[in-house]
Amino acid sequence: METIHTVQWMKQITAQARREDRVIGLVPTMGALHEGHLSLVRAAQKQCSPVVVSIFVNPKQFGPAEDFQKYPRMLEVDRAVLETYGVNYLFTPSPEEIYPAGFRTAVVVEELSERLEGRLRPGHFKGVATVVLKLLEIAQPRLAFFGRKDAQQVRIIRQMASDLNLDSEIVVCPIVREPDGLALSSRNAYLGGAERQAATVLYRSLDAVRGAIAAGERNPAHLLVALRQVVASEPAVTLDYAEVVDADTFEPILDLRKTCYVLIAARVGGTRLIDNALVEPKAESFEVTL
């Protein structure tokens, strides 16, 4: 595996791969790699060669009061893991390489970026869309891999890719969870012992929604009552939002008909976690995927 620090060299490498008609796969990450990230790497390796993994803790997607400074950084460990996976290129530019002095451009995906995560984290999706567009332009992958864990983020990236006629196909991979249901996240490292246990309430609340749907409940308001009841059982956990939204518009829905997401964001102590369930209409019922 070659580690690449500059945009220019990354562009040269991937341009050469395209000349050789190879299928470039890109897996953008912020590092502190876990099984969620590695599931994206495996998905990329099934379909692509070379596979480029980027590790870049993007300052533009963190708010002023957020955890940019303390975000876990463990490049040497990550590098060793990716090496054993047989990843071809690790792209890990500095903030100055991505945002040189005088940088002035931003990508705003309107409406989709303003709700839910975007409302509570102003500017977050502007930072995400800007860096992802840059990464897609630098590597110009045939396929780029993202996790459904960040469902609103993927929806926004897909919209951007479509609106800007990007050639990269956006591939969405399932959520990888701990055995007790907690969705893997680099931020789980912040959780202390009791918090780690309490954090499973996000999964448990989504599982309660799954149970309610299986029992025939179709009213999103009622589903959210069931969800909130479970969250309320953990006093250490504060709900930021819980909504049932149309999977396309990310607007709240009034009855289950189309594919939708149940989205939850909550704070466990000082740690902010998100999770979601995908609800898809099937012939006789609904399939709920956690």
Ligand code: AMP
């Ligand atoms: P991050 O390093 O948190 O920016 O995440 C990089 C990519 O990994 C994003 O596309 C995430 O959606 C994805 N990801 C993070 N956690 C998980 C998970 N538990 N399961 C699947 N994908 C994940």
